[in-house]
Amino acid sequence: MSEFWLISAPGDKENVQALERMNTVTAKSNLSRNTKFTIPDFKVGTLDSLVGLSDELGKLDAFAESLIKRMAQSVVDVMEDSEGKVQENLLANGVDLTSFVTHFEWDMAKYPTKQPLVSVVDTVAKQLAQIDTDLKSRTAAYNALKTALENLERRSTGNLFTRTLSDIVSKEDFVLDSEYLVTLLVIVPKTSYSQWQKTYESLSDMVVPRSTKLIAEDTEGGLFTVTLFRKVIDDFKTKAKENKFMVREFYYDEKEIKREREEMTRLLSDRKQQYGPLLRWLKVNFSEAFIAWIHIKALRVFVESVLRYGLPVNFQAVLLQPQRKSATKRLREVLNSVFRHLDEVAAASTLDVGLCGNPRAAAQHPGLLPLRVLPHRPGPPGLGPSGFLQGRWHYGHGSCWLQTLRS
Numbered sequence: 001m002s003e004f005w006l007i008s009a010p011g012d013k014e015n016v017q018a019l020e021r022m023n024t025v026t027a028k029s030n031l032s033r034n035t036k037f038t039i040p041d042f043k044v045g046t047l048d049s050l051v052g053l054s055d056e057l058g059k060l061d062a063f064a065e066s067l068i069k070r071m072a073q074s075v076v077d078v079m080e081d082s083e084g085k086v087q088e089n090l091l092a093n094g095v096d097l098t099s100f101v102t103h104f105e106w107d108m109a110k111y112p113t114k115q116p117l118v119s120v121v122d123t124v125a126k127q128l129a130q131i132d133t134d135l136k137s138r139t140a141a142y143n144a145l146k147t148a149l150e151n152l153e154r155r156s157t158g159n160l161f162t163r164t165l166s167d168i169v170s171k172e173d174f175v176l177d178s179e180y181l182v183t184l185l186v187i188v189p190k191t192s193y194s195q196w197q198k199t200y201e202s203l204s205d206m207v208v209p210r211s212t213k214l215i216a217e218d219t220e221g222g223l224f225t226v227t228l229f230r231k232v233i234d235d236f237k238t239k240a241k242e243n244k245f246m247v248r249e250f251y252y253d254e255k256e257i258k259r260e261r262e263e264m265t266r267l268l269s270d271r272k273q274q275y276g277p278l279l280r281w282l283k284v285n286f287s288e289a290f291i292a293w294i295h296i297k298a299l300r301v302f303v304e305s306v307l308r309y310g311l312p313v314n315f316q317a318v319l320l321q322p323q324r325k326s327a328t329k330r331l332r333e334v335l336n337s338v339f340r341h342l343d344e345v346a347a348a349s350t351l352d353v354g355l356c357g358n359p360r361a362a363a364q365h366p367g368l369l370p371l372r373v374l375p376h377r378p379g380p381p382g383l384g385p386s387g388f389l390q391g392r393w394h395y396g397h398g399s400c401w402l403q404t405l406r407s
Helices: 013-028 047-078 097-102 117-155 190-202 230-242 254-309 325-338 340-347 359-364
Strands: 003-010 032-036 181-189 213-217 221-229 246-248 315-322 390-392 401-406
Touching: 003 013, 003 254, 003 325, 013 032, 013 315, 013 325, 013 340, 047 117, 047 254, 097 254, 097 315, 117 254, 181 190, 181 230, 190 221, 221 230, 230 246, 254 315, 315 325, 325 340
Parallel strands: none
Antiparallel strands: 003 315, 003 401, 032 315, 181 221, 181 246, 213 221
16 A cells, blocks of 8 residues: 655745755655655636635545546456456556656646646546546446346346246256146255155145156255146145145246346347446546546645745645655654744644635735644545555645645
C-alpha cells in the first residue's frame, strides 16, 4: 500500500528555503520521498469565482473517486475467473498508478490552460459524467446477462428437490403420448432404496410392475421413475408421501427442454461476446478517469493555494510519499515545524477554521487558513485492488496546505 501527500507553500525565497529544509530533513531521516508536483498557471479570474470553483471541485473530486472505485470493482467483477490479471488492467497511460502520480504532467492537449479555469473544470466534469453514464449502461447490460446465466446455472445445481431435471432425464425414461399411462419421478432417500423396490408396486392399484429405474443420485437420495395409470396419480402421491417418498412434479416436454438448453448456450455465447469489448472499455476509461482525477487534484491544489496565499499566483507544490506508516506522525511534525511561520495566528489560537469559515478572508490574508491532517479513512474493503489509489482532502489546524492520496 502506498500513501501520497500533496503540499503547497508560497513560492517566495523564504518558503523555497523552507521546502529545501523539508527535503533535507525528510531525506536524512528517511521519512518520505519528495518530488516536485508541477502545476501550470491558469487564467484565475476573480476570487469570487475561485470560491465557487473550490466548492465545485470538492464535489467533483468525490465524484471522480467514487467513479474510479466503481470502475475498479467492475474490472474485478468481469475478471472473476482471472483475478491475478486484474492489476494489469488498472493502469494510467499504460503505467502503474504510482508511477503516473509520481511523474504527473499536466495534459495540455486535453485540458488547455489557455482556457478560463472554469472551462477547464467544466471539461473534466463533462468527461467524467460521460464515462459514468457509459459505465452504468454497459455494466447494467453485462450484469443482467450475468444474472440470467447465474440463475440458469443455479437451477442446474442443488439437490434433487430443487434443481432442474432437464439435463438429467431423457426421452427414453418416460412413457409419452399415452392416453392411459404416465411416468412419475420419485425422490427416495438413500436409506430407503430397498423399501422402495419392495413396496412401490403396492403403493396404489394399477402401478406397472418392474417399471422403476434409478436415473440420478445426489448425497441425500436417488431419483426413480415409476409408470402407472393416470387415474391413480393422486392416490399414488398420497401413499408415497406417507412412506417418505417424494413425487417430483415434472412432465417431460421436449420443446421446453430444448429451449432451456438453447437459452444456456445463447447466454454463454453472449457473455463471451460482451466480455472482451467491456473489459477493453473498462481498461481505457479507467485510465481516462484516473488521469482526470489526478488533474482535479492539481486543480484543487491550484485553487486552494491561490485562495490561501493570494495573488499574484506564486506557490510550489510537492508530492510526498511517506516511506513507512510509522513515519507519518513524525512527517506531520516536520511539516508543522518547517512551515509554522505561515500560520502564526492559528498556532497561537485553539480555534480550528476550515474552508467553511471565510475563504475570502483567507485569500486576503495568506497563511490564515489553518489546516490539519486527519487520519485517512479508507474506502470499503474489496473496492480497491492492490495499487488502486484512494484520496481524501482534510482541513483544520496546521501550517502548510496539504492533501493525501492512499493506494
